[in-house]
Amino acid sequence: MPVSLDFRFDNSYARDLEGLYARSRPDTVAAPRLLYLNRPLAAELGLDAMALAGEEGVAVLAGNALPDGAEPLAQAYAGHQFGHFSPQLGDGRALLLGEVIDARGQRRDLAFKGSGRTPFSRGGDGKAAVGPMLREALMGEAMQALGIPSTRALSVVATGEPVYRERVLPGAVLTRVAASHLRVGTFEFLSSRGDGKGLRRLADHAIARHDPDLQEAPDRDLALLRRVVARQAGLIAQWMNVGFIHGVMNTDNMAISGETIDYGPCAFLEAYDPDTVFSSIDERGRYAYGNQPGIARWNLARLAESLLPLIVADPSEASVREGVARATEVLDAFPALYEAALLQGQRAKLGLQQARAEDEDSDRELAHDWLALLARQQVDFTLAWRRLADAAEGRPGGLLALFPEPDALSGWLARWQARCASEPVSPAERAAAMRRVNPFVIPRNHRVEEALTAAFERDDLAPFDRLMAALARPFEETPENAAFGEPAPAQVTACYRTFCGT
Numbered sequence: 001m002p003v004s005l006d007f008r009f010d011n012s013y014a015r016d017l018e019g020l021y022a023r024s025r026p027d028t029v030a031a032p033r034l035l036y037l038n039r040p041l042a043a044e045l046g047l048d049a050m051a052l053a054g055e056e057g058v059a060v061l062a063g064n065a066l067p068d069g070a071e072p073l074a075q076a077y078a079g080h081q082f083g084h085f086s087p088q089l090g091d092g093r094a095l096l097l098g099e100v101i102d103a104r105g106q107r108r109d110l111a112f113k114g115s116g117r118t119p120f121s122r123g124g125d126g127k128a129a130v131g132p133m134l135r136e137a138l139m140g141e142a143m144q145a146l147g148i149p150s151t152r153a154l155s156v157v158a159t160g161e162p163v164y165r166e167r168v169l170p171g172a173v174l175t176r177v178a179a180s181h182l183r184v185g186t187f188e189f190l191s192s193r194g195d196g197k198g199l200r201r202l203a204d205h206a207i208a209r210h211d212p213d214l215q216e217a218p219d220r221d222l223a224l225l226r227r228v229v230a231r232q233a234g235l236i237a238q239w240m241n242v243g244f245i246h247g248v249m250n251t252d253n254m255a256i257s258g259e260t261i262d263y264g265p266c267a268f269l270e271a272y273d274p275d276t277v278f279s280s281i282d283e284r285g286r287y288a289y290g291n292q293p294g295i296a297r298w299n300l301a302r303l304a305e306s307l308l309p310l311i312v313a314d315p316s317e318a319s320v321r322e323g324v325a326r327a328t329e330v331l332d333a334f335p336a337l338y339e340a341a342l343l344q345g346q347r348a349k350l351g352l353q354q355a356r357a358e359d360e361d362s363d364r365e366l367a368h369d370w371l372a373l374l375a376r377q378q379v380d381f382t383l384a385w386r387r388l389a390d391a392a393e394g395r396p397g398g399l400l401a402l403f404p405e406p407d408a409l410s411g412w413l414a415r416w417q418a419r420c421a422s423e424p425v426s427p428a429e430r431a432a433a434m435r436r437v438n439p440f441v442i443p444r445n446h447r448v449e450e451a452l453t454a455a456f457e458r459d460d461l462a463p464f465d466r467l468m469a470a471l472a473r474p475f476e477e478t479p480e481n482a483a484f485g486e487p488a489p490a491q492v493t494a495c496y497r498t499f500c501g502t
């Protein structure tokens with residue numbers, strides 16, 4: 001039966017995009033129990049956190065009851081998975097409950113993950129386990145606190161039922177909030193079927209949702225592609241500047257909104273190495289840390305191909321050539337957009353506050369050589385940037401201690417200090433600014449595993465809660481969160497693997 005908890009639904013996807021979903025309902029679960037509730041996010045959505053934490057609210061978050069106005073549906077999409085095209089994927093264990101108009105009047109998707117089989121489950125059970133769902137909650141909030149666009153978990157509810165993977169695990173349902181769940185793969189689904197009318201409706205829906213100022217633009221489909229390219233260039237640069245590895249950058253995992261979506265086998269770098277791969281399913285390193293910018297551009301090319309029937313004015317050979325050329329020009333802008341966003345972030349991390357055009361090449365070289373040093377010396381990525389702030393104040397000891405061969409740093413350090421000296425900024429001001437962009441706390445892989453293991457093996461959420469609290473303040477370095485800034489032992493990181501949870 002419907003339950004009223006003052007959700008303000010307005011479900012434009014269900015109205016506008018018939019044919020791109022299958023109506024479905026979440027499974028009821030045996031013994032729902034709230035493990036995590038994101039109270040600040042609930043407030044953003046205009047929801048009563050106390051009501052959500054109550055019996056009726058937990059029933060809704062478990063899928064046992066539907067709030068008024070919900071229209072649960074499984075979205076259809078295709079996707080290139082590890083480079084191979086699958087013409088039909090879709091939500092195999094997820095359901096879009098609907099779109100909530102939040103406290104600021106913004107439209108947000110509210111979706112389940114792990115709520116049971118759908119018409120797109122392809123033989124899967126549609127379920128999720130406690131560990132992967134708590135991981136998604138941790139990662140989403142960590143990215144949010146780092147200022148990186150991200151989907152977020154509103155809640156994780158234990159189902160009281162087993163999930164069968166390599167071993168029996170406790171089940172859970174996550175409620176995810178997103179700007180939307182429109183993906184590159186959503187466009188591929190219709191384009192691969194030659195559904196021009198459906199593609200037109202999807203593009204119009206995407207523009208109305210994410211780029212309403214383009215609705216009257218003359219080349220609005222090309223303009224949409226340009227916007228998505230720009231958003232992804234900025235997003236990937238942010239990933240690279242914090243050492244984030246998504247792990248499974250298939251086209252069905254790239255959101256049109258520019259949010260990070262689908263936290264499966266993701267992880268953060270420890271010792272800097274561009275070839276780092278943690279995902280157990282990425283056997284050839286396609287989605288290694290250093291490959292992410294190139295993969296993003298490859299995915300965007302698939303979006304451009306999907307949009308081409310809308311970009312091309314008519315089917316004549318000349319028109320097709322012109323359309324391809326214009327779309328290619330938009331795609332070819334990606335490297336420059338990415339490099340500009342990356343350098344902007346690197347300058348801030350290096351404490352350089354004046355972005356002078358005459359210094360662009362030398363600043364880029366300074367950042368490149370710094371990363372090359374970290375790679376050669378196998379230095380922890382996050383702590384190296386953080387200790388560089390101490391060096392800006394004239395205290396280089398902590399930085400030098402990270403390097404097996406401290407003398408290897410001396411030449412670069414002199415160059416950096418000379419560049420800093422060219423700006424009228426005091427050492428204390430520079431160091432403070434650097435600490436505002438260089439985190440001390442990230443989701444260290446061993447800390448994440450400790451928290452998740454305690455939760456699903458011992459039903460102990462205290463480590464999860466402590467880690468979540470530390471991740472909410474990533475730029476604070478205090479005695480209370482000191483343990484969360486410590487790297488894992490090298491032998492632990494060397495054999496660390498992540499899994500997608502399906």
